[in-house]
Amino acid sequence: MTRYVKQPYERYRSQTVINGPSKTKQSFAEGANINNIMKRFEKTGVLPVTSARPLEGQIPDVTTFQDAMNICALANSLFDALPAEVRSRFHNDPRKFLAFVEDENNEAEMVKLGLARAPEPVPVPAPENSKETSEETVESVSELPISGQ
Numbered sequence: 001m002t003r004y005v006k007q008p009y010e011r012y013r014s015q016t017v018i019n020g021p022s023k024t025k026q027s028f029a030e031g032a033n034i035n036n037i038m039k040r041f042e043k044t045g046v047l048p049v050t051s052a053r054p055l056e057g058q059i060p061d062v063t064t065f066q067d068a069m070n071i072c073a074l075a076n077s078l079f080d081a082l083p084a085e086v087r088s089r090f091h092n093d094p095r096k097f098l099a100f101v102e103d104e105n106n107e108a109e110m111v112k113l114g115l116a117r118a119p120e121p122v123p124v125p126a127p128e129n130s131k132e133t134s135e136e137t138v139e140s141v142s143e144l145p146i147s148g149q
Contacts, residue, residue: 086113 062068079094090096110116
C-alpha cells in the first residue's frame, strides 16, 4: 500500500457553487474595497463615517470585561437551573426570561410559575374600641353563676 504525502505549498482549489440569486449587493463593492478607502483617506485625510449610533440606556457598574462575562455566565447558569417547563415557557432564552421578570405586571404569573413568593396580606388594624368591648365581655362572663354548683 502506498501513501500519498502532500508537498508543502500544494493545494487543491475548491469552488462554491451558489444556486439562486446572490445575497451580496455588488453596488457596495467599490465602497467596501480597502484600497479605495485608503485612496480617499490619502486625498482627504478623513476616514469614512459610520452610521453606528451611540449606546443609550442603563449600563451596569462593571469595571472590566471579565466582570461582565462573569455576570453573564452566572445569569446563564441560574437560568439553566430552572425547571425545564419554565425554561421552555421562555423558549430557552435568558433574555426573554429577564424581560419577563423585569415587568411588574407579571408578578401573578411569577407566583404561579413558582419564581416568586405571593405577597403577604396586609393585616387590617382592629378598631381601638373592640379591645375595651372584649375586656367587658370577659368580666361579664366571669360574673355569671355556674350551673351545677
